[in-house]
Amino acid sequence: MIASLPRPLWLRASTVVYGLAFFAFLFLPLVVVAVFAFNDAPYPAPPWRGFTLDWFVGHDGSGRTGLFADAAMLGSLWTSVVVACWVTILSVLVGTANAFLIERTQFRGKQALSLLMLAPLVIPGVILGISILAFASRIANLADDLWGLELEFLRPGLPLVVLGQFSYIVSIATLTITARLKRFDITLEEAAYNLGASRLAVLWTITLPYLKPALIGSAAISFLMSFENFNTTLMLVGSDSPLTVMMYGRMREGATPVLNAVSLLLMVASAVLALTMMRGNKPGTSNNTH
Amino acid sequence: MSSADPTRQSRHVARLMLMLLLAPALLWLLGLIVLPHVELGMLSMRARVAPRVYEPSLAQFRTFFEEPLYWHTFMRTALMSIVATALTLLMAFPIAWTIAKLVRGHTKSMLFVMCLIPFWVSETVRTLGWMILLRESGVLPALLVWLGVTPAPVELLYHDATILVGLVYTSMLFMVIPLISALESLDDSLIEAAYDLGGNGWSILRQIVIPHAAPGIVAGCIVVFMLTLGNYLTPTLLGGKNSQWFTEQIYTQFITRFNWEQGAAFGFLLLALSTAIVWAGLKLSGQKFGEVMQRS
Amino acid sequence: QEKTLRLLTWADYAPADVVAQFEKETGYKVELTLSNNEEMISKLRATGGAGFDLAQPSQDRIAGPQTEFGIYKPMDLSKLKTELFIPSMLDATKINTTVAGKVYGLPHIWGTDGLVVNTKLAKMENYTDLCKAEFKGKVAYRLKRPTLLAFAFASGKDPFALYSNPKAYTELMDEVGKTLTACKPNVKFYWDNKDQLLNGMRAGEIVGAMMWDTGGWKLNNEKPEIQFLAPKAGALGWIDTFAIPAKGKNDAAAYAWINFNMRPEIAAKVAGSAGNFTASKGADQLMDAKLKAQFATSFPEAALKNIKWYPAVPAGIEDIEGKVLDRIKAAN
Amino acid sequence: MCVGPVLTPSPLHANPAAQPDLQATRVAKHYGAFRAVDDLSFSVARGSFFSILGPSGCGKTTLLRMIAGFLSPDSGEILIGGKPMNGVPPNKRPVNMVFQHLALFPMMSVGDNVGYGLARRGVAKDEIKRRVGDMLERVSLPGAQNKRVDQLSGGQKQRVAIARSLVLEPTLLLLDEPLGALDLKLREHMKIELKQLQAAFGTTFVYITHDQSEALVLSDHVAVMNHGRFEQVGTPQQLYYEPQTPFVAGFVGANNRLAGRATEVNGTTVTVTSAQGLMMPARAIGQITRGDAVEAFVRPEVARLARQAALLTDAGLPSFNARVDSLLFDGANSAVLLTEVQSNTEFRIALPQTGEFADLAVGETVFFGFDPQRAVCFAAGTTANEHVFS
Amino acid sequence: MCVGPVLTPSPLHANPAAQPDLQATRVAKHYGAFRAVDDLSFSVARGSFFSILGPSGCGKTTLLRMIAGFLSPDSGEILIGGKPMNGVPPNKRPVNMVFQHLALFPMMSVGDNVGYGLARRGVAKDEIKRRVGDMLERVSLPGAQNKRVDQLSGGQKQRVAIARSLVLEPTLLLLDEPLGALDLKLREHMKIELKQLQAAFGTTFVYITHDQSEALVLSDHVAVMNHGRFEQVGTPQQLYYEPQTPFVAGFVGANNRLAGRATEVNGTTVTVTSAQGLMMPARAIGQITRGDAVEAFVRPEVARLARQAALLTDAGLPSFNARVDSLLFDGANSAVLLTEVQSNTEFRIALPQTGEFADLAVGETVFFGFDPQRAVCFAAGTTANEHVFS
Ligand SMILES: Nc1ncnc2c1ncn2[C@@H]1O[C@H](COP(=O)(O)OP(=O)(O)OP(=O)(O)O)[C@@H](O)[C@H]1O
Ligand SMILES: Nc1ncnc2c1ncn2[C@@H]1O[C@H](COP(=O)(O)OP(=O)(O)OP(=O)(O)O)[C@@H](O)[C@H]1O
Ligand SMILES: NCCCCNCCCN
Ligand SMILES: [Mg+2]
């Protein structure tokens, strides 16, 4: 029970034990991935054969192509970044528009529309992928048949990957931003308006600054979700593979520790990103808690 | 914008604003969700009669029902997803409770962040970790040999239990977060009041905590269930030759068989299944979809 | 003027030095996408034949998909130096890849499917040996059509002869399906990526597998006890081709690449990298002696004659196979 | 100067030459068939503190929002500083508003909050800084510029909200229950502070509240509002001592109410007899004839307690015999709840501040009486205007 | 019966034979070095209404939670109904608690809320139903069983929360500022209702509040708490008229405070002279010698206003000359803010309820005076016990 109620010793002890077991479960795979990035062996598996940085800095000549010499891996990393950036921008923009649509306008069918906006969250990613693939190729084939127009962006490839990921990530952004906008005290806008601000100035000086934590938060979530996405992406990739798809391919080959190296790099990067965000977020979030 | 009275001019402005806000939403929902699913539906209901000649037919669906292997995989996917969801809930609840109700201040935020960390890296990386741990030449089998539990390394990959471990692991965050927020919103004084009136741990859990947290529990379960049901990576990598996940069937139809019609039918069936189970879950728990999803 | 050549091909078919030399000679930039037969076809199907300028499917997998999806362009033989090809191979490939009187594929690399065995740990002669009880959890093969065909041959039937008789073919495949289902406990994994299998064999987790000759020879270089064997029922012979996607944007570069690749010295390099043999006339002499020796060991005269070359797959056959494969996958 | 529709205008201390800062003429606002603000006319003199007092839902906020420009009236006209405001958006009106929950911008510092309006007007940065500094000093928050809003106490927030409006030197400051969210003690304190601030700035205040004590303490004039109409407009004293309607009598200050019939009318003195048989004399407000259904009111502090009836009758007061039900000791605000013995009618009567009757005990029987001239009586259902309850 | 640590026990109306329902002996609770509850001893007589009154953060909730069992004291003992409670968990104590925000179970109907405790005790369903029905009737909510909690008004919720506890017939009912969340008018009303409920049930109530008016109106005995200690325990009248410490004088009821030195001591009458030179006589509480730093208090309603000084001096009162700063008209609670002319000291003085001085104007000069026996004076810093501010 809660802290203010008496808890018997066995309960307190088992809480601690369970907590330790739980976090061991959470961290074991990650620790193992990180550790074996430095194992001096061709496969990320025991036994430990000594420490090496080959899987980071090894180059073509050495027989071990390290991460920083693995052009394909680095290329896919970059592809992922580019895709994630686009998805983030689109999701936050459209998510913001959606939030205003839901919170600030009235029209018939709004209820249904806002439910529909949640639907992508309960459509399996693979299905989103195939349906978008099928629809896009139908449109592209139609354009080709009718006008001899080759709409290349509708063919499997990065634009389609971006659209596919966007199609459900924007739901999450919409939820996040709407939740904050819902909590917005509309009298703040009225107060600003009353103090002589134009509507645009109200939006720019009051509403958007208020939304900022949600915008940043949903941008971070969108980026992460896009970066991690596999199911939808797999169905829509063309010739450039984002990192997850590339890693999947490599894992089926029987991974080399380069995968561990790139994973470790990701862990460090996302930890740094998340920590700086949490740092920077603190004063922002305190705005709404007080 | 603000709630000023609509004069004629501002009514025009409001209309324009509505249109501008509506446009992206409609483009998104129609272009990427509704129409693609219509296309998928049409695709699933036609059959090839000759090269490049198709006609309307329910053949794909017939195949599904006539071929036990398909619905076997289908049911298996559903069942394992439900089991994985239940396991995730059971594992997440004590942790969510601890974070929401037992610890305070610094410890609390630290534990919370610790729950998030594994999800800052992609599922691929996490699965890689499990593969390194579990494969025959991996860490755990070696450990078991070293401990003398098994005489030779055993293959821990490619079992149903392995798939479950991977699925539970991958979904954990999506259960923990809504649970924490649901439990945090439960006023401590309700628990104290119940206790003060003579309630004990179990009755309070059943009568106060669970009813209060129900939307959060359902939200977590829906998200986890959907992620599990729609997962591809974890079952295929950890399940290997025995994965038998329905998404894999869809992938196979689309990619290795070029049989989009069959794949589309499978996709629709999976969608129907997930909708049905989510709907049943909502009905059983008396929750509303819109409200629940806003918590996830 | 398009500057890039987008190539959809197999691993090792475009070694870095060859690409560099081509880029230097022609000024085209090569963009590589590695793939396998099914993914090549499915990518091109999804794009309607767009997105790539040149693909390299196996010769048996061209006519069917072309009929079904129209994803390739006919070859303009006038742009090619046909004299660079081994004539018999060229002719055979032309026949197998002709649809409505037009040729869609040209031969590039050829090889076989057979058994790769760790002779220290296992003794195998035929595909069916993979299913011996003693190899429980220690063998691997692909869950794809070559395996079905191989086991069909191993059971003494000729599946190719039944291509034109879907019913009989279905029966045969069902039978093979049962065999393979029964064999499932022996399988560690169904490989679908060459390196995955090679790693498994290197680690000793796998003692025998059905796979390409090239992989066997490669492992043989590392560990002499691992050998490629032509099975008693016959190795399966394949030829990978050049085919031009229907909406390729740079046919000129595609033809340039083909002509460049068929030059004997280049072909020999590529074949060496792939560990196979080439359809380029005269490349033979330039090839690595060790590879030739390995070939000779793996293919004594009888085995060479017993190679079963894939005929073109008629449309519809793959559906029959697909169901069987699914059933095997789903069995417990 | 305040003009109610049916009430006679009464020029009091405002300068009659000066134009009123706010003038409303037959302003109405309907929500569907519901009249939230019903055909109101009134004006507020320059520099005065004008309160609108009424129960929840009576239309106060609706009226204020029409003045601020967030709502436009369905009919009628609003003039501010003599200029008609129809079609003028809120950001162009010479009015500022202090919102009920203050609506301070949480993402800005105190200084930025106060300077917000000036910045929107394009005032130069230095100038803004100077004026914000001055203003904060005037509201006793010197140097608070860089504080975050959430670092302020409730009372300080209040002052920032007022400063943010006053720095723009509006013709009119509107305040919508600004003390509503504060706790008891702070509210008492801010009440006095607000009165002093208004006196110091001289800006015209239009103040909304449902707390009669606030309205009485703060205002020069109060309009008592009910169902979208003004029941009475007047000085606090007028409302308290000379209520014009039963609603005002009941709403402003504590009051004991007795409904019954006028059984005797003697000049302006009416005898009210309740259904339970209690007879009580009171001064008639408006026309009352014998037999009319009436409501009479007597304030707790108007009644006098006595242990002997003679003490009351000797003073010429009516005397009632009552049993003590409950003692509500609250220092200077102590009261007793009595039940008049014959009619079982409950009365609340203030205990004298002198400490007399401190020894009263529950169950004891006492006498009480009051000066009939200080009790008031209305014909039942009297309102400011017949068609109010339409 | 209430026993404060340094205060003499004063048996009042409780039956001295009956055992006290609650007895606390030297109870203390520290948070780190901070003493939230500091060595408190007191007892509460059976059937009485006992309030703990103190400012926010003084330790009221901490004390109450120790009684309920949610916190265990660091030292000292708590006896309920004569039984020591050390180590007894909250669900085993014969006490029930009404929480500040009531803590009604939103997922249950009103009936289930009230029946919750009975169900936990394993009472039969029919019996529960009957007793819940009875209880709801007793709190004037007959037939509310099937309502949802969110369908109730604030006052109704209040009653359900009390019913839910009382149905278990606890020895002691603890209430933690139960009226804190209600609005002004409702709070006034519930105050009286709560008093009547307690009288009807006869259950011992221990009531926490920071609102002195609530404590005075409701309680048989009040403990005034500050910094974890009781400053004074007594009847409301004792606290109001006989405060024992400056804190109590300042916290209970409105008061004018004057700090200065005792420049003359004459029996129990002390003359206090402030730094600004104001001299004021008052009755000494405790030992005061000449030259001591002192604080004097005089209540607004104790002072008398007069237009001529003679009216005061003739009555034997001291007389001060003052300027009217501000008129706070509030009906029966009207007051003026005055500034004593020579020393510039501000006083708040109640206007007589008779309506006298209604014509007072800001700026006018008047006189005021008071009976020195009704003003109190303490040595500066007097508290219940020397080591409180440790
Ligand atoms: N947008 C609206 N649509 C319909 N009715 C409304 C609307 N806004 C207000 N009302 C109704 O108009 C009446 C007056 O509302 P208003 O907010 O002006 O009351 P108020 O006097 O300010 O009350 P409070 O003291 O509770 O703030 C209320 O009965 C309210 O229900
Ligand atoms: N768990 C705790 N840890 C540290 N200090 C605490 C804790 N709980 C309470 N305090 C402190 O102890 C003091 C007394 O708290 P308590 O809640 O008893 O006050 P209170 O009198 O009930 O105040 P209020 O009227 O605001 O409810 C406060 O200063 C508070 O900050
Ligand atoms: N069934 C066709 C098999 C084709 C194999 N191509 C192998 C390429 C190996 N590098
Ligand atoms: Mg209002």
Ligand SMILES: [Mg+2]
């Ligand atoms: Mg408290």
